[in-house]
Amino acid sequence: MIIDISEWQHPDQIDYAQLAKQIDHVIVRVQYGSAYCDKYYQTHLQRFQDLGIPTAVYAWVRGTSHEDMAQEARTFYERAKVFQPCFYWLDVEEQSMIDMRGGVEVYRQTLKKLTNQKVGVYVAHHLYRQFNLAVEQFDALWLPSYGQNTGSYQGSDPTVNKHYDLHQYTSNGRLSGYNGVLDFNRLSGKKALNYFTGKAGNLPTWGxxxxxxxxxxxxxxxxxxxxxxxxxxxxxxxxxxxxxxxxxxxxxxxxxxxxxxxxxxxxxxxxxxxxxxxxxxxxxxxx
Known part of the structure; x- marks a missing residue:
């Protein structure tokens, strides 16, 4: 089980130890554009890492120019680097500039150089064709498709690109340890779980x-x-x-x-x- 979370999942409402028993990997939002830092990303990352859960990070993309995209990448890296995440993701769900294809590519290149890590991209299903991002340049493609959004996988796979690696299949998932709803994700089968979490076994001991x-x-x-x-x-x-x-x-x-x-x-x-x-x-x- 792979979940993704943000500040919408308040730490006070999470039993991290209980939740960790049911998941294999967690992707944590760090920022909503460079101007807004998620309130609880440090707590989420630290708690799950303490419990041995491989942790990745993502950033909602809001750059308004090529230079702004590069700056967002630098800010994202500076906020996340201390946790040494096993994977970085860009979350592209709004049009923040005319040349989204070029801007997101600048973001990817900048982040890749800074991290020397795998960088993937999540693209809103309804904006995929409009943005026409250079998804082939990324290390993985993550797409949403919910179908009836019942909380479980109902076979409603993404259709805008069948070469996806990770599928977000519901925003209404539920697990013990958290009373609210969660985003659930599944692997497409093209890449194994350790492709995304391979670095987890080598996370350094703290202090x-x-x-x-x-x-x-x-x-x-x-x-x-x-x-x-x-x-x-x-x-x-x-x-x-x-x-x-x-x-x-x-x-x-x-x-x-x-x-x-x-x-x-x-x-x-x-x-x-x-x-x-x-x-x-x-x-x-x-x-």
Whole structure:
């Protein structure tokens, strides 16, 4: 099972551990054009990666010129690169410039050079012929076709191009672990799952391994990812002690990682950092 999600799936409504048991791969939206960053993409990516689910990323394309398309690609890469996704996708569902074919090709070329990764394209079914994108230049083609959109595959395959690799067949899918609806996708059979997720087994271990305990000298947010914009799991009060198994200097802080009872990880900032060393006293005591 392959699902794709965005900020419309709020982390507070997801039991990541339960959902992860039912899926093989997840594709997470990072941005809606360069000006809008998805609110929860970091949380989604980190939580699924912690659970061992191969994670890819996608960006809704909104560039208004060739240069704007190139800038969107650069912004997409900068936002996603820390998670080292196994695949990048462009989501083309609106006409944002006259020369969509040329603009999307600039986007692809720019992203390909930056990532040295596979880059695929998703094209809205009703706009496929109008845009006439150079889909043959991409590493994979992803097309939607829902039929009655019942939540299950009913044999309604894409017709605008039969050489697709991934088929989004419903937007009304349901799985335990999330009460809302989900987009479900299936492989066409032309490429194996490991073509899209092949890098997953080589995802680097986060941070530097090191076990210990940290006792807070002040109240600090416990988060789902090592970033101050990631979802807060709660504010740990002064005097709380956290057992950790790794640490890293990221996003201006020294973070420690806590393994949770459900197999996922939580992250706690313990003081400020310049990316290599502490720049101030830690916000607690290590032992």
């Amino acid at each position: 530097i391994a090191g076990k210990g305990y940290f006792t807070l000298a002040t109240a600090i947010h416990l988060r789902t990812a090592p970033n101050t914009s990631a979802q807060s799991l709660g504010i740990l009060p002064t005097g709380s002690t956290v057992q950790y198994d790794a640490f890293a200097h990221e996003q201006g802080y020294v973070w420690i990682r806590q393994k949770r009872h459900d197999g996922t990880y939580a992250y706690l900032a313990t003081g400020k950092s310049d990316g290599k060393k502490r720049t101030d006293a830690s916000w607690g005591i290590f032992n």
